[in-house]
Amino acid sequence: MKKPTLLLSVIFLAPIMALADYSESTFSKYENSAWISAGFTEGGFSLGADYEYGADRTYGIGGLTRFYKKDTTTTRGAHGIFMFGAFVRPHFHRRAWDLYITPGIAIVNIDATSGDDTTSLGPFFQVGLLYQMTDTMALGVENMITSVWFDDDHRGIVKEDIMFRGRFSF
Secondary structure, three states: OHHHHHHHHHHHHHHHHHOOHHHHHHHOOOOEEEEEEEEEOEEEEEEEEEEEEEEEEEEEEEEEEEEOOEEEEOOOOEEEEEEEEEEEEEEEOOOOOOEEEEEEEEEEEOOOOOOOEEEEEEEEEEEEEEEEEEEEEEEEEEEEHHHOOOOOOOOOEEEEEEEEEEEEEO
């Protein structure tokens, strides 16, 4: 890495890191969290929102919703997906860092690019890493895999994404 780039990184990141609070102490202080997700997938811009109740300082329970845009303009295409579900989210805190895994189950509505649209039930799994920026805000990234069980046309993994995440505790 070049010296000017390193210097600029330190100048901009040092104040942010100095404001950081321990992730575990935030979880101990606030029981509720609102999460937002944003990213790009095959279909274009994707959005999501979660609510998590901190049942303990090491895990939370809650619900989520995701929207993935349908794309029929490319040769590959991408199904449109709308889902909502429930989860348990264990957290592994290390100072300002929060590594979490999230198994859950969701109702998944698939707007197919070809064939029949369907609504099915299936599991999802998330792995994410957040950095506690302030006492109430954490930012990071997440990988999510969504599957469906009961539809012959779409059985198995229907979506895998990487999204930017924000958590706001209250």
